[in-house]
Amino acid sequence: MIAPRLLRGLAALGVVVALRSDGVTAQSHALPQEDVQAIFKRLLPQIEQIRIFDHHAHPGFGDDPDVDAQATPPQHLPRRARDTNPEVLFALKALFEYPYADLSEEHMRWLAERSAAAEKSGRTDYFDKILDKCGIEASVANRVAMATYLNPQRFRWVFFVDSFLFPFDNKLVTAANPDEGVYIPLQEKVLRRYMQQAGVRTLPDRFDDYLAFITRVLEENQRKGGIAEKFEIAYFRSLYFADPPREAADRVYQKYSKGGVPTPEDYTLFQDFVFRYLISEGGRLHLPVHIHSAIGEGDYFSLRRGNVLNLENIVKDARYLGTTFVLIHGGYPFFREIIWLASMNNVYIDTSEIEVLTYPSEFKNVLKVWLQTYPEKITFGTDAYPFSNVLGSEETYWLGVYSARDALASVLAEMVASRELTEAEALTMARGYLHDNATRLYPPLPR
Numbered sequence: 311m312i313a314p315r316l317l318r319g320l321a322a323l324g325v326v327v328a329l330r331s332d333g334v335t336a337q338s339h340a341l342p343q344e345d346v347q348a349i350f351k352r353l354l355p356q357i358e359q360i361r362i363f364d365h366h367a368h369p370g371f372g373d374d375p376d377v378d379a380q381a382t383p384p385q386h387l388p389r390r391a392r393d394t395n396p397e398v399l400f401a402l403k404a405l406f407e408y409p410y411a412d413l414s415e416e417h418m419r420w421l422a423e424r425s426a427a428a429e430k431s432g433r434t435d436y437f438d439k440i441l442d443k444c445g446i447e448a449s450v451a452n453r454v455a456m457a458t459y460l461n462p463q464r465f466r467w468v469f470f471v472d473s474f475l476f477p478f479d480n481k482l483v484t485a486a487n488p489d490e491g492v493y494i495p496l497q498e499k500v501l502r503r504y505m506q507q508a509g510v511r512t513l514p515d516r517f518d519d520y521l522a523f524i525t526r527v528l529e530e531n532q533r534k535g536g537i538a539e540k541f542e543i544a545y546f547r548s549l550y551f552a553d554p555p556r557e558a559a560d561r562v563y564q565k566y567s568k569g570g571v572p573t574p575e576d577y578t579l580f581q582d583f584v585f586r587y588l589i590s591e592g593g594r595l596h597l598p599v600h601i602h603s604a605i606g607e608g609d610y611f612s613l614r615r616g617n618v619l620n621l622e623n624i625v626k627d628a629r630y631l632g633t634t635f636v637l638i639h640g641g642y643p644f645f646r647e648i649i650w651l652a653s654m655n656n657v658y659i660d661t662s663e664i665e666v667l668t669y670p671s672e673f674k675n676v677l678k679v680w681l682q683t684y685p686e687k688i689t690f691g692t693d694a695y696p697f698s699n700v701l702g703s704e705e706t707y708w709l710g711v712y713s714a715r716d717a718l719a720s721v722l723a724e725m726v727a728s729r730e731l732t733e734a735e736a737l738t739m740a741r742g743y744l745h746d747n748a749t750r751l752y753p754p755l756p757r
């Protein structure tokens with residue numbers, strides 16, 4: 311606090327010092343001016359009361375092939391995501407009243423039996439209860455298709471669109487590295503499924519008809535409840551998309567739609583065009599475009615090709631101002647850079663994966679830079695996914711929510727103590743991050 315005598319002195323000199331309603335001066339400081347722990351303890355229980363919207367998750371049972379359009383290749387997991395993470399025990403106790411104090415194989419069987427019984431029942435109350443225990447009002451279900459065991463009042467479908475970029479012979483892409491050998495055949499499967507859905511037996515003769523087929527699937531998926539389209543394209547190629555003319559993409563289509571292995575140059579050009587078509591359609595149909603923008607699974611994921619800054623020419627292209635972009639996983643580890651893309655009205659940043667990949671002490675640093683810069687553009691997600699027998703989508707929900715609340719209360723306590731905002735403003739910011747910033751992007755749930 312500035313001493314009253316100093317304030318009077320400044321006033322006498324004609325210096326206006328802004329005072330907030332609670333008497334705190336608006337002058338910020340690098341060092342905390344109050345007890346950060348005390349503010350944290352006041353904020354956390356209030357943050358725990360906020361009903362959450364999870365903007366990115368893949369809910370489902372471990373053996374459900376529709377959970378994702380890709381499988382997990384063999385990889386070296388970071389420390390917190392390993393089966394040995396003892397924090398999972400807290401999740402199991404909170405979610406299932408797990409009666410054991412370890413994660414032994416025998417005790418894991420107790421858990422597997424419960425989930426198998428829930429899956430067999432086909433009822434929606436199992437995953438509803440998981441959301442309830444985590445304080446999640448509703449969650450995105452980013453899946454190939456929705457499951458009947460997910461309640462449509464709580465889970466909102468986000469469907470994949472990458473497969474439209476791989477309609478030709480994918481021999482070269484599949485052989486690029488062991489991860490692609492796992493991923494690309496699954497993309498081919500998704501495309502076949504979309505073709506079947508649209509009643510298309512083989513690739514259409516004309517490129518125009520191929521684009522019309524894409525639109526038909528987007529519109530139909532939206533009618534079926536889809537609220538956004540999702541790219542995980544950074545797993546398969548660079549996030550840099552050039553701007554080729556339609557005639558050039560048409561030429562490539564004519565060359566390979568009936569067979570033949572495309573050269574990398576031809577395939578890239580075709581994909582650059584179709585990607586832009588998909589994001590334009592996302593604007594026209596009011597389907598926000600979700601793009602995986604961070605380090606991904608698998609040891610071969612390319613940080614350089616997947617760097618979110620590759621998307622700068624897309625999200626800053628005035629032709630796409632009508633498209634809402636959600637940069638999934640916040641471009642991690644390039645979090646200091648990505649926040650400046652959120653200056654665009656139509657660009658949002660999602661924090662999923664980061665809270666679970668890192669510890670709250672690191673996630674706090676990420677969140678702080680973001681909430682200090684464009685707080686109204688930051689949205690919460692868990693990336694809940696059946697990663698393993700120990701860390702299923704259920705446990706990831708819990709771990710993501712727990713970590714985000716802990717980091718969020720810490721960041722806001724520091725910001726309040728540094729006089730960057732008031733406690734009331736901190737809670738408004740928390741509600742924005744955990745719920746409001748994301749829900750205003752979508753139509754309300756049908757009743």
Ligand SMILES: [Zn+2]
Pocket residue numbers: 366367368452693
């Ligand atoms: Zn994900």
